[in-house]
Amino acid sequence: GRRGHHERRQPPVLPVRRLPGGRRSCLRRSPDHSRRV
Structure with a gap:
């Protein structure tokens, strides 16, 4: 979704x-946050 892109x-x-x-x-x-950290 568009919101997901903005968050990333x-x-x-x-x-x-x-x-x-x-x-x-x-x-x-x-899980996206865990990838960043």
């Missing part, structure tokens, strides 16, 4: 990054 191009600023355990939850939700 520019990293989405989510509050999950601020939380210490948020990163793990974010990786589980979208």
Whole structure:
């Protein structure tokens, strides 16, 4: 989808990054994030 492309191009600023355990939850939700890291 178009939204997916935008997310891949520019990293989405989510509050999950601020939380210490948020990163793990974010990786589980979208595998794309795990590839970047």
